[in-house]
Amino acid sequence: MQAKEVLLVLTDQWADWEASYAVWLVNSVPEYTVKTMALDKQSKVSVGGLRAEIDYAVNEYTKFENLAMVILTGSFSWKNESHNEIADFVKKAHDLCIPIAAICGGVVFLGKHGFLNNVKHTGNSLERFQKEPNYNGTDFFVSAQAVADQNIITANETAALEFAREIFRTLKIYTDEDMDDWYDEFKNGMVR
Amino acid sequence: MQAKEVLLVLTDQWADWEASYAVWLVNSVPEYTVKTMALDKQSKVSVGGLRAEIDYAVNEYTKFENLAMVILTGSFSWKNESHNEIADFVKKAHDLCIPIAAICGGVVFLGKHGFLNNVKHTGNSLERFQKEPNYNGTDFFVSAQAVADQNIITANETAALEFAREIFRTLKIYTDEDMDDWYDEFKNGMVR
DSSP states (O other): OOOEEEEEEOOTTBOTTTTHHHHHHHHTSTTEEEEEEESSSSOEEBTTSOEEOOSEEGGGOOOGGGEEEEEEOOBTHHHHSOOHHHHHHHHHHHHTTOOEEEETHHHHHHHHTTTTTTOOOOOHHHHHHHHOTTOOOSOOOOSSSEEEETTEEEEOTTOHHHHHHHHHHHHTOSOHHHHHHHHHHHHHOSOO | OOOEEEEEEOOTTBOTTTTHHHHHHHHTSTTEEEEEEESSSSOEEBTTSOEEOOSEEGGGOOOGGGEEEEEEOOBTHHHHSOOHHHHHHHHHHHHTTOOEEEETHHHHHHHHTTTTTTOOOOOHHHHHHHHOTTOOOSOOOOSSSEEEETTEEEEOTTOHHHHHHHHHHHHTOSOHHHHHHHHHHHHHOSOO
16 A cells, blocks of 8 residues: 655744644554655755755645645745745645645645635634735634644644644544544643 | 854654754744754654754764753654764763753663763653663653753653753743743643
């Protein structure tokens, strides 16, 4: 069986922690393999100073039949740049009913490109963002830490664990009970 | 002012989430810059599938006067390999009173190489590890999520946030109150 690909889309100044639990869980099962994607194949530097190598430039990707999910990890540069080629790629994947997961700045990017216009669960500040295209704040949030609706998962920057849980629920790897146990351990710690 | 370096030591199969909050906070202030170090300069692949480029091979590092901290992020390979050259490097830094921070497998590595023999705060399973050199389990933990003692910070794999907080306290960047606010937001979320 060929593992299906889950693409982690990175920009410069990507946030180290936001998709970290998600990619660990996804890449640890044989059904999936995590690959990185960006506008080009130059390594992308995180806010923590890590240089991550890029597997695919967005324009060269053709294997949609083997694509299980697209994850847009947060960064400041989502807000400041348009990234139209990534928007075109996300639209193609979304039209093929491939789930899209976005956190923090990735959610702003989805809002800016119209992907959230029919999504009802997003909360106060994101609605504000949708109404005000020039809104450039970092204090937006959704109505819960992370939510899945209409094949789109959104989360705020403090919700790395909840984001991972929603991604794993969508990919249907473990049971909800197993995921709840995992979440409880990482949310509350081993030592209480 | 030249930024002091904080070295993130990576091995293959490094855990994406464990030092992710820490490197973000450290690298976001002008006083410090995060650089990666490994046995050699080959990129190291995380459990989440990210290939991180390496700034320094351990044997080529000489700038101890500009070194503020060494962070050993977890990975399965700490347990299975000896990494003697990294142990020699950590000993040299520790002898110079440079703080060492280790999480998960990094703590096992410190225990295996004798760095924790005089550290009193480590908990049950780590004491067991110290008594049984061939202990190779993954279920060890320290007596709190993260603790700083005698210039060594230790944390378990579920304690990425607490690990970051201890690191930032040690580096004395923000006030304890600011760190508590930061911790509360990321531990409990924006939406409650």
